[in-house]
Amino acid sequence: MEKSILRKKILKQRQELSELKWQTKSNLICDRLISSPLFLQSNTIFAYFSFRKEVDLNPLFSLNKQWAFPRCVNKSLVWHLWQPGDSLIKDKYGIPTPLESAPIVEALSADLILIPTVACDREKYRLGYGGGFYDRLLSSSQCCGITTIGVVFDFAYLDRLPRDSWDIKLDFVCTETKFLNP
Template sequence: MEKTQLRRSLLKQRQSMSLTEWKQKSDRICTNLLSSPQFTQAKTVLAYFSFRQEPDLSPLLENTLTKIWGMPRCVGDSLLWHQWTPNNSVQIGAYGIPEPHPNAPILSYEQVDLILVPCVACDQQGYRLGYGGGYYDRLFAAPEWTNKFTIGIVFDFAYLSQLPIDPWDKPLHAVCTETKLVVSC
């Protein structure tokens, strides 16, 4: 199956979950992240605001105030990472996705220890299927970001044995679902 069809099918499946099921599975993902050494040792974590029933990481944001959180803002064809705390407001940005305000402090790549990556799907080799905009592909292709530890965040049904990949796709270091955290490289 090609990426476009696979993306459409998985997004439909994700959006068919009940609110209760989505919340329970999201909470389990947060629990798995909280027990991972990659997360517990990280001081600065890049994350995302849940959109279209992506796994919800808000319990992490609210319960781990010892971390510095970075949230993305789409600027042109790039992601800019802004420092964010739970008491900061957000605005609706590109594609209808919540984003930090443009005047929030910007985080540099030197500060970042861990990136929690939103995904439509991930495979057992660590490759991800995104939304098709290429924002994370461009981020991970930049030399300064290549050694940052990345964890793809997906529900179990979207953790597949293999995804179609393109030459520019870079594997993530780990994948976290509601039942497991698998380090792939």
């Protein structure tokens, strides 16, 4: 199946989740992440604010970690420090982001990157929205060696995704029922 067709199908399935089911599934993923040694040992975590019923990571943000969130600048992601109570704005895509004036965090300082996905497969490849922001980030020398975890709902964890030469494999995938290692 073509990426664009698969993306539409899974996004539709995700949008059809009731608020209760979406939040319950998201909370299960957060619980699984919190119990992971990778998460527990990380100090600086790059994350994202949920958009269009992506996995909601909000329960994690009150934990004693240094959090950074992306802003889309041209074709790249710029990471800004954020803590609960800091202001957010919506970017041109409608995604909540830290203010431009928030301190910038270099990718090299991250211990862990929680990656939003539309879908992931058993080989730990991800399907995103098609903009290439995370593929460019993950292929950069700045991110070499930083652990990545794709977060995705079970129904979007598939046997095999269509892929292109530029797609980057993740280190781990976390769903509401599984934490998949290499």
